[in-house]
Amino acid sequence: DGVKQKEKSNAKLKLKPGKHKVRFSKTGYDPKEIELSFNAGTTPEVKPIQLEPSAILVDFQTIPPEASIEIDGVKQKEKSNAKLKLKPGKHKIRFNKKGYDEQEIQLTLNIGETAEVKPVKLVASPIAVELQTIPTEASIEIDGVKQKEQSNAKLNLKPGKYKIRFSKQGFEPKEIQLALNVGDSPNVEPIKLIPITGSLRAVLVAVRQGSDQIPPVAFAESDLSAVARALTLGELEQKNLTLLTSQRGAQKEELNPTRKRIRDLIKQNAESAQKRDTLLVMLSGQIIQKKNENDCQFLPVGADLNRPESLLSMQSLIDELKKSKAENLILILDHGRSPGVERKNPEGFILPDLKKLSLPENLLLLSSSTQGTRHISPTEPHSLFALSMLRALRGKADANNDARLSVAEIVKSVTDDTSESVKKLSNALQIPLVQGEPSEKLTLSRVSATLKELAPILDLSDQDLKKKSNELLPKVDLLIKNNPKVIEGYVVRAKLRFFGEKYAEVIEDCETILKLNATFAQAHEFRGDALHEQKKYDEAIDAYGEAIKLNPDQSSLYTSRATSFQRRQKLPDMDNAANDLRKAIDLSIKPDALLYLRLARLSFIRNDNETAKKICTEGLAKVKDASLFILRGFMNLRLNDVESAKEDMEAGVKLDGRRDDGYYALGRILEARKEHKTALENYKKAIEIDKTNWRYFAGLGRC
Numbered sequence: 011d012g013v014k015q016k017e018k019s020n021a022k023l024k025l026k027p028g029k030h031k032v033r034f035s036k037t038g039y040d041p042k043e044i045e046l047s048f049n050a051g052t053t054p055e056v057k058p059i060q061l062e063p064s065a066i067l068v069d070f071q072t073i074p075p076e077a078s079i080e081i082d083g084v085k086q087k088e089k090s091n092a093k094l095k096l097k098p099g100k101h102k103i104r105f106n107k108k109g110y111d112e113q114e115i116q117l118t119l120n121i122g123e124t125a126e127v128k129p130v131k132l133v134a135s136p137i138a139v140e141l142q143t144i145p146t147e148a149s150i151e152i153d154g155v156k157q158k159e160q161s162n163a164k165l166n167l168k169p170g171k172y173k174i175r176f177s178k179q180g181f182e183p184k185e186i187q188l189a190l191n192v193g194d195s196p197n198v199e200p201i202k203l204i205p206i207t208g209s210l211r212a213v214l215v216a217v218r219q220g221s222d223q224i225p226p227v228a229f230a231e232s233d234l235s236a237v238a239r240a241l242t243l244g245e246l247e248q249k250n251l252t253l254l255t256s257q258r259g260a261q262k263e264e265l266n267p268t269r270k271r272i273r274d275l276i277k278q279n280a281e282s283a284q285k286r287d288t289l290l291v292m293l294s295g296q297i298i299q300k301k302n303e304n305d306c307q308f309l310p311v312g313a314d315l316n317r318p319e320s321l322l323s324m325q326s327l328i329d330e331l332k333k334s335k336a337e338n339l340i341l342i343l344d345h346g347r348s349p350g351v352e353r354k355n356p357e358g359f360i361l362p363d364l365k366k367l368s369l370p371e372n373l374l375l376l377s378s379s380t381q382g383t384r385h386i387s388p389t390e391p392h393s394l395f396a397l398s399m400l401r402a403l404r405g406k407a408d409a410n411n412d413a414r415l416s417v418a419e420i421v422k423s424v425t426d427d428t429s430e431s432v433k434k435l436s437n438a439l440q441i442p443l444v445q446g447e448p449s450e451k452l453t454l455s456r457v458s459a460t461l462k463e464l465a466p467i468l469d470l471s472d473q474d475l476k477k478k479s480n481e482l483l484p485k486v487d488l489l490i491k492n493n494p495k496v497i498e499g500y501v502v503r504a505k506l507r508f509f510g511e512k513y514a515e516v517i518e519d520c521e522t523i524l525k526l527n528a529t530f531a532q533a534h535e536f537r538g539d540a541l542h543e544q545k546k547y548d549e550a551i552d553a554y555g556e557a558i559k560l561n562p563d564q565s566s567l568y569t570s571r572a573t574s575f576q577r578r579q580k581l582p583d584m585d586n587a588a589n590d591l592r593k594a595i596d597l598s599i600k601p602d603a604l605l606y607l608r609l610a611r612l613s614f615i616r617n618d619n620e621t622a623k624k625i626c627t628e629g630l631a632k633v634k635d636a637s638l639f640i641l642r643g644f645m646n647l648r649l650n651d652v653e654s655a656k657e658d659m660e661a662g663v664k665l666d667g668r669r670d671d672g673y674y675a676l677g678r679i680l681e682a683r684k685e686h687k688t689a690l691e692n693y694k695k696a697i698e699i700d701k702t703n704w705r706y707f708a709g710l711g712r713c
Contacts, residue, residue, distance in 0.1 A: 038122025040064050063121045065095035071129040077107040109193030111135050134192050136166035142200040148178040176201055204451055208286030210246050211279050214238050215267045216255040217295035220309030223356050225347055228386055228563035230294040231255040233396035240403035244455030257529045269310040269322050280334035288338040297345040297362045304366040315356050332370040338452055339373040344395050346384030374446035385432045385440050388599050391561050398427035404465040405457040415455045418448040460493040467502050476509040497523055504536045516540040531560035547578035565597040588612050603635035610641055619648045636666035670699035677709050686713045
């Protein structure tokens with residue numbers, strides 16, 4: 011009845027008759043309460059009370075947590091980490107978690123004791139990984155340990171990061187990184203092993219103008235010189251490369267691309283190539299075809315369309331390649347005429363149809379165009395086809411980022427990039443021709459780490475380079491330090507230094523480039539730019555002259571030299587400047603109003619009004635420009651053609667409403683005609699634009 015007795019069970023106690031509540035308690039057992047009722051004079055019989063052991067609170071912890079718990083075969087609703095009550099005794103505890111091995115522990119709980127269970131560390135389950143290669147039966151090495159299994163095989167690997175290397179005789183080894191997380195079901199793509207090829211042999215021939223009977227192929231020589239550099243950086247051995255150009259031929263006769271030398275060189279390489287070798291021939295120059303013939307003719311140095319024996323038959327060249335043991339033959343042709351160039355062919359000749367050539371099965375033909383049109387970059391001394399080839403070799407073609415450039419990757423990159431660049435530049439078509447099957451297995455080149463880092467910088471516009479010059483210069487310095495023979499590094503740095511007005515350092519970079527390659531025209535150009543900024547006009551003119559000798563098709567070189575002539579101001583310099591500006595106009599890819607304007611002004615300042623007017627008219631026929639209209643208007647005023655002057659001024663201010671000189675000239679013309687109201691309006695417009703010119707206010711006052 012709530013009163014604790016001094017006796018413990020089992021004991022005899024004297025109780026008064028009546029009803030009693032009797033409670034039993036013992037450490038480690040659940041308390042038990044009974045009701046006892048007896049009358050006076052009776053002897054109660056009380057059965058022994060069975061005490062039940064108390065449940066013990068057990069803290070179940072796992073590493074990691076959230077494992078399911080099963081006790082004596084019964085799954086619990088709780089997951090680790092959790093506290094559960096268990097009766098004393100022996101228990102089997104199982105822990106399960108996805109991605110981990112099942113863990114079982116035996117637990118004995120004694121009555122009245124406190125349970126202490128250590129955290130159970132779960133062991134990650136091995137993950138079944140299927141490693142496949144094409145072809146199969148490649149040996150497998152995991153973290154440097156060779157496995158007994160060969161591909162294709164399923165291996166059980168613990169979660170973690172692995173370097174897995176596959177190797178097979180006759181194929182290049184391939185290494186992949188594999189990261190396995192607990193519980194993953196990985197799907198590893200089959201690894202394509204690349205057959206080991208022999209050496210790459212390359213014959214590159216550039217002839218800007220083999221014959222003056224058809225237009226030259228602009229930048230042919232700078233194109234192939236740049237491709238040659240990119241190939242050697244991509245692991246082409248220098249001893250396996252021959253580059254013939256007219257420029258190099260001027261220095262060494264054995265490098266002059268004559269018909270005989272080209273034929274002999276290709277024959278020599280075809281004969282010495284081994285079975286697994288790849289023989290690459292790239293020609294940049296004029297190609298033409300006689301009517302009613304399937305063969306096409308490449309024009310070497312000294313070609314004469316009237317002497318068939320001076321031309322190089324493309325079919326005979328292909329037949330020579332066909333005799334080679336080399337399994338892989340590649341012929342790349344960059345040819346055609348720039349847009350705007352006279353397309354009339356010499357009598358008896360037509361534009362080449364390369365599809366009519368007979369090709370062996372193992373030869374891949376890649377030609378710059380199917381339409382005979384060859385577009386030029388407006389900013390680089392290269393054709394867009396060659397520039398696309400350079401971008402491909404610098405890493406743009408590396409679609410799977412494995413630093414290996416397969417023939418298929420390069421061909422796709424070049425064809426896509428050429429077409430896209432031409433469309434973006436002029437909304438025109440230039441679709442390269444591909445005949446034969448570009449191999450995905452054949453490695454033509456590898457991505458130079460230095461060129462890959464330089465590639466995005468080389469693709470920046472001059473405007474962007476100028477903005478980022480301080481940010482990029484330290485990076486380029488480091489690239490040059492690590493690879494001091496990569497010309498492109500010095501080219502980029504020279505530009506960056508120019509934008510930073512470090513003209514002496516620009517000249518140093520240019521001199522380094524010329525030591526590495528004496529025929530690199532851009533080095534002379536950048537040197538000329540730096541010398542011009544230093545006001546050393548004589549030297550600048552000489553530097554531009556050297557660049558023009560090497561790249562006679564580059565419009566900007568003539569423009570720059572014309573500027574230096576004008577700044578020098580010696581007696582014949584205005585004539586020299588005019589000649590250079592005329593040449594720049596003729597070479598410009600798109601009509602440039604500024605060139606016409608500069609040329610017209612040279613005549614204007616010498617009071618040659620008729621010539622100045624004629625130049626403006628020539629320019630306006632190609633491009634409508636406010637400055638050309640207004641300058642021609644002034645020429646008409648000088649020539650007393652007032653009505654034409656008025657029309658030109660009106661056209662000029664209509665195109666550019668900020669031309670105060672045009673409004674002022676209109677005001678003078680109208681004032682002379684006594685049309686004071688209209689003249690007044692034009693003077694007011696001129697004053698709105700320029701409030702500092704007293705002549706405008708004077709005209710206003712007169713009206």
